[in-house]
Every structure is written in structure tokens, then in C-alpha cells.
Amino acid sequence: MMIKKEILERNPLLKLGFKNEYILPDGGFGAVLAHAGVGKTALLVQMALHAMMHEQPVLHVSLNDAVSKVDVWYRELFSDMASRYDTAETTEYWETLLNYRFIMTFRVEGFSVPKLEERLSDLMQQNIFKPNVVILDGLKFDESGRGLLIELREMAQKYAMSIWFTVHTHRHEPPKEDGLPLSFLHVADLFDVLVQLAARGPEVCIKALRGQSPDAGADELLLDPATMLIKKR
Amino acid sequence: MKFDDQKIRNIGISAHIDSGKTTLSERILYYTKRIHAIHDVKGKDGVGATMDSMDLEKERGITIASAATYCEWKGYEINIIDTPGHVDFTIEVERSLRVLDGAILVLCSVGGVQSQSITVDQQMKRYKVPCIAFINKCDRSGANPFRVIEQLRTKLGHNAVAMQIPIGLENELQGVVDLVTMKAVYFDGDSGETVRVEEVPAGLLAQARAKREELIDAASLFSDELTDAILEEKDIAPELLYAAVRKGALKREITPVYMGSAYKNKGVQPLLDGVTYLLPTPSEVENIALNMDRNEEPVVLTCDPAKPIIALAFKLEDGQYGQLTYIRVYEGTVEKGSTIVNVRNGRKVKVGRVVRMHADQMEDVDALKAGYIGALFGIECASGDTFVSPGLNMTMTSMYVPKPVISLAIVPKDNKSQMAMSKALNRFSKEDPTFKTHVDPETNETIIEGMGELHLDIYVERMKREYNAEVTTGNPRVAYRETITQRADFNYTHKKQTGGAGQFGRIAGHIEPISDEEFVFENQIFGGAIPTQYIPACEKGFRESMAKGPKLEFPITGVKVVINDGASHAVDSSDMAFQAAARGAFRDAYLRAKPVIHEPIMKVVVETPTEFQGSVMGLLNQRRGMIIGSQDEGVMCVIEAQVPLAEMFGFSTVLRSATQGKAQFTMEFALYRQVPQSIAERIALEVAHNKKTAA
Numbered sequence: 014m015m016i017k018k019e020i021l022e023r024n025p026l027l028k029l030g031f032k033n034e035y036i037l038p039d040g041g042f043g044a045v046l047a048h049a050g051v052g053k054t055a056l057l058v059q060m061a062l063h064a065m066m067h068e069q070p071v072l073h074v075s076l077n078d079a080v081s082k083v084d085v086w087y088r089e090l091f092s093d094m095a096s097r098y099d100t101a102e103t104t105e106y107w108e109t110l111l112n113y114r115f116i117m118t119f120r121v122e123g124f125s126v127p128k129l130e131e132r133l134s135d136l137m138q139q140n141i142f143k144p145n146v147v148i149l150d151g152l153k154f155d156e157s158g159r160g161l162l163i164e165l166r167e168m169a170q171k172y173a174m175s176i177w178f179t180v181h182t183h184r185h186e187p188p189k190e191d192g193l194p195l196s197f198l199h200v201a202d203l204f205d206v207l208v209q210l211a212a213r214g215p216e217v218c219i220k221a222l223r224g225q226s227p228d229a230g231a232d233e234l235l236l237d238p239a240t241m242l243i244k245k246r
Numbered sequence: 247m248k249f250d251d252q253k254i255r256n257i258g259i260s261a262h263i264d265s266g267k268t269t270l271s272e273r274i275l276y277y278t279k280r281i282h283a284i285h286d287v288k289g290k291d292g293v294g295a296t297m298d299s300m301d302l303e304k305e306r307g308i309t310i311a312s313a314a315t316y317c318e319w320k321g322y323e324i325n326i327i328d329t330p331g332h333v334d335f336t337i338e339v340e341r342s343l344r345v346l347d348g349a350i351l352v353l354c355s356v357g358g359v360q361s362q363s364i365t366v367d368q369q370m371k372r373y374k375v376p377c378i379a380f381i382n383k384c385d386r387s388g389a390n391p392f393r394v395i396e397q398l399r400t401k402l403g404h405n406a407v408a409m410q411i412p413i414g415l416e417n418e419l420q421g422v423v424d425l426v427t428m429k430a431v432y433f434d435g436d437s438g439e440t441v442r443v444e445e446v447p448a449g450l451l452a453q454a455r456a457k458r459e460e461l462i463d464a465a466s467l468f469s470d471e472l473t474d475a476i477l478e479e480k481d482i483a484p485e486l487l488y489a490a491v492r493k494g495a496l497k498r499e500i501t502p503v504y505m506g507s508a509y510k511n512k513g514v515q516p517l518l519d520g521v522t523y524l525l526p527t528p529s530e531v532e533n534i535a536l537n538m539d540r541n542e543e544p545v546v547l548t549c550d551p552a553k554p555i556i557a558l559a560f561k562l563e564d565g566q567y568g569q570l571t572y573i574r575v576y577e578g579t580v581e582k583g584s585t586i587v588n589v590r591n592g593r594k595v596k597v598g599r600v601v602r603m604h605a606d607q608m609e610d611v612d613a614l615k616a617g618y619i620g621a622l623f624g625i626e627c628a629s630g631d632t633f634v635s636p637g638l639n640m641t642m643t644s645m646y647v648p649k650p651v652i653s654l655a656i657v658p659k660d661n662k663s664q665m666a667m668s669k670a671l672n673r674f675s676k677e678d679p680t681f682k683t684h685v686d687p688e689t690n691e692t693i694i695e696g697m698g699e700l701h702l703d704i705y706v707e708r709m710k711r712e713y714n715a716e717v718t719t720g721n722p723r724v725a726y727r728e729t730i731t732q733r734a735d736f737n738y739t740h741k742k743q744t745g746g747a748g749q750f751g752r753i754a755g756h757i758e759p760i761s762d763e764e765f766v767f768e769n770q771i772f773g774g775a776i777p778t779q780y781i782p783a784c785e786k787g788f789r790e791s792m793a794k795g796p797k798l799e800f801p802i803t804g805v806k807v808v809i810n811d812g813a814s815h816a817v818d819s820s821d822m823a824f825q826a827a828a829r830g831a832f833r834d835a836y837l838r839a840k841p842v843i844h845e846p847i848m849k850v851v852v853e854t855p856t857e858f859q860g861s862v863m864g865l866l867n868q869r870r871g872m873i874i875g876s877q878d879e880g881v882m883c884v885i886e887a888q889v890p891l892a893e894m895f896g897f898s899t900v901l902r903s904a905t906q907g908k909a910q911f912t913m914e915f916a917l918y919r920q921v922p923q924s925i926a927e928r929i930a931l932e933v934a935h936n937k938k939t940a941a
């Protein structure tokens with residue numbers, strides 16, 4: 014399928030200096046750090062869409078939004094990605110991609126790893142869905158302790174999944190030398206890959222803070238403020 | 247001069263099926279003296295509820311068509327639309343919400359927020375209808391209004407606050423404590439018509455104070471005056487508190503909750519007070535029309551009766567005196583004898599009788615002013631048409647009408663039934679845009695189409711009852727469609743020489759798939775290879791071919807036909823010859839264009855206790871369902887999936903047994919999607935089998 018081939022070839026994340034197409038190893042943790050409203054979810058949904066295009070099942074867990082709202086993120090970003098292709102082809106491709114996505118939402122206070130694992134095993138035992146990539150959007154790092162992340166890491170390793178998190182950084186909290194906010198330091202060592210989004214004037218820059226391969230070339234990437242799609246400067 | 251619409255309320259009563267909203271409407275009519283006796287919904291007294299004017303509604307105890315009525319309460323004019331509760335009738339709910347300014351969301355104190363409440367709430371959100379909630383059936387065993395308030399918060403995201411607390415619950419329900427006035431309200435007399443106000447019983451005082459604090463806290467966000475009064479520890483006047491709650495309610499940021507039992511005649515009068523205090527007047531709601539002369543530029547309407555008319559026909563009924571058109575007037579005044587224009591077709595019509603409806607009875611009035619809901623007689627139009635004063639070219643935003651997804655063959659038992667059936671079908675399809683009917687030319691059966699099993703079932707019943715049409719029905723059939731997946735060229739000659747004038751026509755070109763339109767015809771012939779006068783015949787031939795696929799005979803959609811060459815004969819070519827050539831060309835190219843079958847996919851939302859989540863997902867999965875996601879709601883969870891309609895017959899029984907009856911589901915049409923190869927083969931076999939049996 015032409016559309017699939019072209020979109021995959023254009024995967025701009027590879028330009029960020031990551032060697033591996035999927036960036037994270039099985040059981041690995043990645044995080045996108047940014048202030049509120051800069052585009053963390055948009056970036057992660059694009060990573061998820063690329064994984065889905067590689068036929069990697071993605072479980073999107075949202076602690077903020079309803080299923081319908083998460084679905085809209087995917088639809089909008091996909092239709093922007095595929096805007097220059099024929100509608101019939103994109104609609105058909107979208108229908109195929111949906112088989113690789115499952116959305117779960119929890120209320121923040123109701124979220125726990127055993128609960129997530131219980132839901133997940135419901136799906137896996139019946140062969141309904143087995144994710145390779147998990148997007149966990151909305152976890153509050155300053156409130157949830159290290160324990161929860163360790164439990165998540167164990168679960169990720171057990172099921173050979175990689176997990177991407179959104180990390181909400183606060184404007185009043187100046188980053189440390191390595192670019193990480195203080196409230197994230199207690200768990201930072203658990204992460205293999207860290208990507209930061211920073212608004213600079215009208216632009217949103219994407220910067221890899223950890224996990225690049227030393228020999229991979231890195232371009233500067235931006236989030237297009239109009240479509241929230243990743244693009245090269 | 248600005249017309250004072252402060253004393254008008256246009257409200258709807260929406261809820262999950264069997265929450266008691268028709269009973270509530272009945273009590274409202276009784277207390278506002280529109281009716282003089284109370285009848286049970288289920289028709290035990292042989293009369294049935296007034297708002298359920300159709301016999302069938304009375305017997306099944308559900309409301310099918312929304313009846314409009316108006317009543318007066320303490321000097322306020324209230325127009326009420328009673329809306330159906332079952333999901334198959336959502337077109338009615340949507341239509342009424344479109345024209346309402348506020349709504350009462352009725353919830354069962356035992357069942358709480360149920361699946362249909364969620365659907366209705368989403369519809370209210372879509373049309374930004376402010377609402378107040380009424381927790382009904384507080385006399386039932388297991389009643390717990392505070393649990394329902396919590397569900398309103400958690401499941402629907404409402405900032406729900408109690409305006410009352412109950413005095414006793416279940417069979418000890420005596421009345422309510424009004425948290426605004428801090429008085430106990432009891433309902434005396436045979437039908438609860440005498441409202442007795444007393445001091446709050448000592449045993450409830452602490453609870454009432456605590457709940458009043460919560461109410462004041464929530465309301466203070468909307469009024470600085472109230473906040474000042476709290477800080478200064480002044481007495482809070484009821485007017486001040488109502489004004490603050492009203493402000494929040496109009497923005498949909500607070501949902502005031504009333505409670506009682508309509509059946510036991512408790513709590514209805516305070517609810518009516520709530521409607522007048524807290525729901526908006528017509529001019530407080532922003533209604534938008536589109537100016538057709540300025541590229542559909544949105545125009546905010548002002549609800550001024552002195553301005554030119556803008557009115558929306560939102561429901562049609564074919565009664566014994568001709569067509570009755572329900573309208574909502576947004577601007578201007580629709581008077582008897584005035585001339586209005588139907589924007590859709592530009593036709594001018596003179597307004598004859600203007601009436602206000604009271605279920606199936608009516609009352610003649612001289613005019614309907616901006617903000618009012620009423621009905622006109624003898625106006626030919628379709629549901630959703632906009633009427634304006636001559637010279638205006640505005641339209642209210644159109645209402646979305648989904649296409650039917652299920653069909654049923656019906657056969658009349660005798661000639662008499664045949665006549666009655668066609669009369670009934672004619673009326674139903676005019677009243678309800680989601681109900682369609684046609685005759686299958688091959689089997690000669692009459693086919694009815696609609697939005698779900700119950701939808702069609704009700705119409706079959708209505709045929710029997712209202713028209714004495716005895717019909718037998720076949721199995722429900724899914725509305726499959728065919729489409730092509732690749733381009734195919736054609737070059738077809740139609741030639742016939744069998745005595746007399748011959749027939750000749752040659753057409754060449756190609757067909758290709760398109761996704762956003764059903765059929766596109768493009769003529770790329772230059773130089774007159776096919777004379778211009780035959781081009782419409784070619785288009786007609788192709789268009790006719792779309793009605794039925796050559797192999798499986800489902801309707802075809804999404805095809806673009808391009809013709810770029812051809813030939814004609816000076817004597818033998820004719821419209822008929824080119825139509826036949828087009829049909830032949832289409833047949834020829836179609837099979838090479840890799841046709842596929844598409845099936846209707848339903849959005850299914852199941853609400854289940856979390857312990858059954860796994861098995862519900864399993865059930866959906868077994869039915870070729872694609873689960874979009876699951877939403878955790880504490881003890882309950884909501885699973886959203888897309889499932890082919892063909893797999894959903896009998897789902898309610900299976901779901902009930904898998905979840906001990908604790909799960910509920912709603913279903914609505916979502917999209918058409920290609921059926922997998924194995925299923926396509928099965929469908930092809932079924933079609934072949936049906937053809938054989940028909941032959």
C-alpha cells in the first residue's frame with residue numbers, strides 16, 4: 014500500500030538521532046516532557062500511529078480524557094498525515110490501523126497497576142488484544158511515587174511491552190542542568206529515552222535528552238503548530 | 247418593541263426508557279390543570295397517559311412519537327415536548343432537543359444513570375441544552391437519590407447539586423425538604439394536589455443544613471453577591487440563591503437536582519417551580535441561522551416577534567384533517583393568514599390554522615410569537631424545513647438524518663390489508679425520515695427500512711392497530727451495499743436489429759471508486775462521438791444500474807463513471823438504445839472493478855459492572871466487534887465497540903445472561919465497512935439460496 018510505505022519512510026522520529034525504528038526496547042520506558050498545552054499527547058499519538066503502521070499493537074491509557082476524545086486525537090493526526098492521499102485509500106488504511114489500537118481510560122484516582130494488569134489480562138487471555146507499545150497519558154509524576162513506576166516496569170518486562178509516558182513539567186519549576194525538572198528526578202533513572210518539547214516563540218522544538226545513538230545524525234525537529242505534526246526545521 | 251418572553255419556557259423531558267417521564271408529564275398536566283384526571287401509563291384504567299396518545303404507546307408503556315403540549319404554571323407558559331426513551335427513536339429525541347431551550351433529565355432513583363441517560367445527555371450537550379434533573383421513583387425499594395447524584399457527577403460529568411432532600415424513602419416517602427427555603431414540603435389530597443409547607447422535621451435538620459451548605463458552595467461560584475453574603479455571614483435570600491444556581495445552570499456548569507415520585511404524586515410541583523426559576527427563557531438561548539445570501543454566514547437570532555419570521559418545522563404528522571406541521575418560531579410572529587416561504591424550495595405558503603398542541607388535541611390560536619412552539623395546518627413541507635418571511639433567505643442548521651440500516655419484508659394478509667398497509671406506510675414515511683419503504687420488484691414484497699429491530703416492530707404494530715392492516719413479516723435483513731475497489735474500462739456496443747427500427751449505441755470510458763459521494767457521472771466526450779441529446783440517457787442508464795449490483799443485487803455506492811468515447815447511428819440511435827448501452831457497459835466493467843460488499847457497522851456502547859468487563863469484551867469480540875476502548879467509571883465500566891449489525895440480532899438476551907442482567911447497551915449506526923472475504927462468501931450463498939426459494 015502506497016500510503017503506508019510513504020508515511021513510514023517519512024517517520025521523522027528517526028531523524029531525532031534514534032537508531033531503532035521503535036526507539037524503545039521491550040520493557041523500556043520513554044517519556045515526553047513538556048509544559049501543559051505544548052503537545053505531549055500529539056507527539057505520543059504520532060509515535061503510536063507509527064507503531065500501528067508497523068503493525069505493532071498500541072494500548073493508549075488515558076487518565077485525563079474520555080475514549081472518544083482520545084480517538085479524535087488519532088483521527089485528526091492520521092488525517093493530517095495522510096491528507097495528500099486519496100480519501101478512499103486513507104479510509105481503508107485507517108480501518109486497518111484501528112485493529113492495532115485499544116484505548117483504556119481510568120480516572121486518575123482510580124488508576125493502579127494491578128487494575129491495569131487485570132484489564133490487560135482480560136484482553137490477552139481472550140486473544141482480543143496484546144499490546145507491544147503502551148502510551149500512558151496523564152500520570153502525575155510529582156504525586157505518584159517511584160513504587161508505581163517500578164510496578165509498571167515489572168509489568169512491561171513481563172509482557173514485553175514498551176511504555177511511553179507524558180510528563181507534565183511546571184512553568185514555575187526551572188529545569189536542572191540536564192534539562193530535567195526537579196519533580197521528575199526521583200524516577201528519571203528508570204527511563205531509557207527522554208524527549209523534551211519546548212515552546213520557543215511560535216515554534217515547538219523537539220529535543221532528545223536521553224537515549225540517542227551516538228553515531229546517528231540528529232536534525233532539529235519541530236511540532237507544526239497548525240497540525241501538531243512533527244516536521245524538520 | 248422587545249417582546250417580553252421572560253415567562254415562556256420551552257422544555258423537553260428526556261430520560262432512559264421506563265424512568266417514568268410520561269408519568270411525570272401526566273402529573274405536570276394535571277397540576278397545571280390541563281387535564282382533570284390522572285391516568286396510568288400502562289393503561290390499567292383503560293385510558294392511558296395523555297401524552298401517550300397512540301394506543302400502542304399506552305399498551306407498551308413507552309412513548310414513541312414525541313407529543314407537544316403547553317401548560318401554565320404560576321403565570322409561566324410552559325411548552326413541553328415528551329420525548330421517546332428508546333434508542334431506536336433517537337431521531338425524535340434529537341429533533342425535539344434542537345428546538346428546546348431547556349430540559350428535565352429524568353432519572354430512576356434505583357437504576358440511576360443508565361445507558362440511554364448517557365446518550366440523551368450527549369445529545370443535550372451537542373445542542374447545549376441546559377437541564378435540571380429529577381430523580382424519580384423515590385418510593386421504590388432500593389431508592390437512593392444521593393447515589394444517583396454521585397453518578398450524575400462521575401458518569402455524566404455534571405456538577406450535580408441537590409436542591410432538595412427526601413423526607414423518607416421507599417414506601418415511607420412523604421415529601422421533600424426544599425434546601426433553598428429550608429422548608430418541608432408535603433403533598434396532600436387524593437392526587438397530591440395540595441402542597442403543604444411545614445418546618446423541617448428535627449431528624450432531618452442536620453442533613454438538610456449540610457446539603458444546603460453544599461448547594462450554596464456550588465452556587466457561590468456563579469455569584470459574587472452570594473459569595474459576599476456568605477463571607478459576611480448574612481442570611482441568604484432564596485432569590486439570591488436561585489439567581490446564582492440559574493446562572494450556573496444556563497451555562498450547563500451546574501445541574502440542580504430535584505427528587506420525588508411522579509407516580510405517588512410527590513415532588514412534581516416544586517419541580518415545576520424549578521423549571522420556571524432555573525431554566526432559560528427563549529431569548530437567553532443563542533440560536534443561530536445561516537444566511538444563504540452570504541455563503542451560509544451564521545446569524546445570531548434575537549427572539550424578537552417584531553422581526554421577520556424565521557421558524558423551523560421539526561415534526562410532521564398526518565392526521566385526519568391533513569398534515570400537521572410542528573414548528574418552533576425563532577424570530578417574528580407566525581399569524582393566521584400571513585405568508586411564509588419554505589427556504590428549501592422557495593415556495594410561498596399562506597398560513598391557515600395555527601394551533602397549540604395538547605398531546606393529540608389542539609387549540610386554535612391567532613399567532614405564534616418568537617419563542618413559541620405550535621403547529622400549522624395544511625402546510626406541505628418536510629421535517630427540518632425552515633420557514634421565513636418573504637425576502638429573507640436564512641435557514642436553521644439542518645438536522646442530521648441517518649440512513650436506515652435494517653429492513654424487513656412485509657406481506658399483507660388480504661386485499662383489504664393491502665390498501666390499509668399502503669395508506670399506513672405513506673403516512674409513516676412522511677412523519678419519520680428514518681423510516682423508508684419500497685417494493686422489491688423481484689419478489690413483489692413490500693420492504694420497510696428503519697433504524698433497529700424495535701423501530702420496525704413498532705411500525706408493524708401501528709399498522710395493525712391504527713389501520714387494521716394485518717401483515718406477516720419476514721426475517722430482518724441487513725442493508726448491505728456494494729462498491730468497487732479499482733478502475734475498470736468499458737467499451738460497449740448495444741446493437742439490436744429485430745424488425746422495425748433498430749437500436750444502436752456505443753459507449754466507452756471507465757468506472758472508478760470514489761469515497762465521499764454515491765454516484766458521479768462525468769462526460770469527457772468532445773467532438774460529438776455521442777450526440778449531446780443522448781448524454782442524459784447514458785447517465786440515466788448508469789444511475790439505474792447503481793440500484794442493484796449485477797451479482798449480489800445490493801445497492802451500489804461510491805462509483806464515478808467517466809465516458810470519453812462512443813458512437814451513434816443516424817436512424818437506430820435513441821435514448822432507449824443509449825440507456826441500454828450504459829447498463830451493458832456498467833455490467834461489463836463492474837465485475838472487473840473488483841466489487842466488494844459493505845455492511846452497516848454499529849457503534850455499540852455497553853455499560854457493565856467491572857467484574858463482567860472481560861466477558862462482555864469476549865461477547866463483542868465473538869461478534870466480529872472491534873473494541874475501541876473501555877472507560878473505567880468506578881464500579882461500572884463503559885465499553886465502546888464497533889460491531890456489524892448482522893451480528894447484533896439477539897444481543898440483548900446474550901448480554902443479559904452473561905451479566906446477570908446487570909449490563910445495558912445502546913446501539914447506533916456508525917459507518918459502512920467492507921465485509922471480510924469469508925463473510926462475503928456466506929452472504930453470496932444466502933443470496934443465491936433466497937433467489938432459488940423465491941423462484
